[in-house]
Amino acid sequence: VCCGLHLQAQGEAEQVGCLLCHGEPELWEGEDVRFFVPEKKLHADIHWEKGLRCHDCHGGDPKSDDYGEAHDTDKGFRKVEGPADEPAFCGSCHSDIAYMKRYTPSPRTDQVEEFWTSGHGRRLKETGDPNVATCSSCHGSHGIRGVKALDSPVYPTRVADTCATCHSDAERMAGYQYHGRPLGHGQRALWLGSVHGKAMMEKGDLSAPTCNDCHGNHGALPPEIGSIANTCGTCHGKIADLFRDTRMKHGFEKIGLPGCATCHGAHDVYHPDDSMLGMGDGSVCAECHKDGKHGASTVGAEYALHIQRGIETLKAGIAGAEATLKKAERLGMEVRPAWFELTKARNALTEARSQIHAFGGPAADEALAKGSVVVEIAEQAGEDALEEHGARRIWLVGSLVAILVMIGLLLVFIRNYPVPRANE
Numbered sequence: 001v002c003c004g005l006h007l008q009a010q011g012e013a014e015q016v017g018c019l020l021c022h023g024e025p026e027l028w029e030g031e032d033v034r035f036f037v038p039e040k041k042l043h044a045d046i047h048w049e050k051g052l053r054c055h056d057c058h059g060g061d062p063k064s065d066d067y068g069e070a071h072d073t074d075k076g077f078r079k080v081e082g083p084a085d086e087p088a089f090c091g092s093c094h095s096d097i098a099y100m101k102r103y104t105p106s107p108r109t110d111q112v113e114e115f116w117t118s119g120h121g122r123r124l125k126e127t128g129d130p131n132v133a134t135c136s137s138c139h140g141s142h143g144i145r146g147v148k149a150l151d152s153p154v155y156p157t158r159v160a161d162t163c164a165t166c167h168s169d170a171e172r173m174a175g176y177q178y179h180g181r182p183l184g185h186g187q188r189a190l191w192l193g194s195v196h197g198k199a200m201m202e203k204g205d206l207s208a209p210t211c212n213d214c215h216g217n218h219g220a221l222p223p224e225i226g227s228i229a230n231t232c233g234t235c236h237g238k239i240a241d242l243f244r245d246t247r248m249k250h251g252f253e254k255i256g257l258p259g260c261a262t263c264h265g266a267h268d269v270y271h272p273d274d275s276m277l278g279m280g281d282g283s284v285c286a287e288c289h290k291d292g293k294h295g296a297s298t299v300g301a302e303y304a305l306h307i308q309r310g311i312e313t314l315k316a317g318i319a320g321a322e323a324t325l326k327k328a329e330r331l332g333m334e335v336r337p338a339w340f341e342l343t344k345a346r347n348a349l350t351e352a353r354s355q356i357h358a359f360g361g362p363a364a365d366e367a368l369a370k371g372s373v374v375v376e377i378a379e380q381a382g383e384d385a386l387e388e389h390g391a392r393r394i395w396l397v398g399s400l401v402a403i404l405v406m407i408g409l410l411l412v413f414i415r416n417y418p419v420p421r422a423n424e
Contacts, residue, residue, distance in 0.1 A: 321338075
């Protein structure tokens with residue numbers, strides 16, 4: 001029971017009256033410890049910062065010193081007895097667009113509706129499983145931080161850790177499946193080693209995708225086979241456009257392979273390189289085309305080898321042209337225009353790598369051919385500069401020889417020139 005004397009002495013009973021009981025740790029033990037709410041924790045809460053207090057969420061009468069009146073349902077008091085109560089509890093405000101507009105001009109008010117479409121929401125509704133994530137699992141309960149706060153559990157660099165609270169717990173994840181496949185518990189470790197994880201955690205690139213970028217926020221679900229290309233295409237738009245209408249995409253879907261993830265992986269997406277091409281060890285093309293898995297054709301193997309040779313040839317050409325230009329540059333020759341032209345060859349190489357995702361067609365070969373032409377021009381410019389440097393050296397040596405000969409003749413002339421005598 002709240003202490004009325006404390007309430008009177010507080011002077012701001014409506015503001016912090018609930019804390020006179022709920023802020024005292026010695027009043028709560030065992031399972032009831034969840035009702036202990038440190039005032040310091042509340043002061044960091046985004047709701048508290050906006051001017052909201054306990055009764056704005058929980059209702060009841062914070063002014064009363066009587067337990068029954070303070071928790072009277074007739075006065076709007078609402079219990080949160082378990083995870084199943086949280087969506088409606090939080091949604092009473094967060095699904096009310098008129099109310100939310102008091103705090104932001106463009107509020108999202110579909111979070112609860114979206115949650116019930118998620119794997120978490122579906123399982124909660126169908127089975128009442130208390131282990132599934134609800135609002136407080138990701139955002140916390142008291143002391144909720146804004147999504148842009150650096151210490152928020154849903155700040156981009158913290159999302160993977162938040163999801164890993166459950167999804168990296170082998171014991172907790174045991175037995176969970178999605179479409180007959182175990183969910184596993186190593187996703188965070190795989191993501192940290194991926195190109196996406198390294199970009200965010202090592203390079204500080206907050207635009208790099210983390211869990212919610214691919215799986216969704218409140219409606220989190222694994223991307224289906226037919227939507228993985230669309231999911232990846234959110235960032236990799238050009239690649240998605242190239243891949244969308246190819247035979248490979250429809251072939252992947254027909255035999256149940258997960259599109260982009262078939263070659264690049266899902267959580268463990270590593271930085272792509274040219275070793276993925278061709279039919280050698282480590283080639284993703286060889287995984288199907290080498291042994292004809294899934295009915296893969298020999299035509300695909302021939303194309304993989306063809307495009308690999310083209311890319312390696314262009315890379316070697318660019319490297320050779322760079323070496324020639326560097327040599328000319330070290331000798332003091334002006335080759336900046338050639339360096340600028342060579343960037344077009346690098347762009348053509350990048351374009352060819354992108355066009356690989358069209359799995360055939362002339363675009364990749366056209367890009368490689370364009371790059372080869374530029375390489376020839378840059379290489380020739382470097383050779384011309386070296387030739388000009390050689391010609392200048394010959395001219396310089398010839399000039400020096402002529403000058404030395406004239407100096408020698410002048411010295412001979414001076415020595416043999418008759419000196420007039422003093423009495424003459």
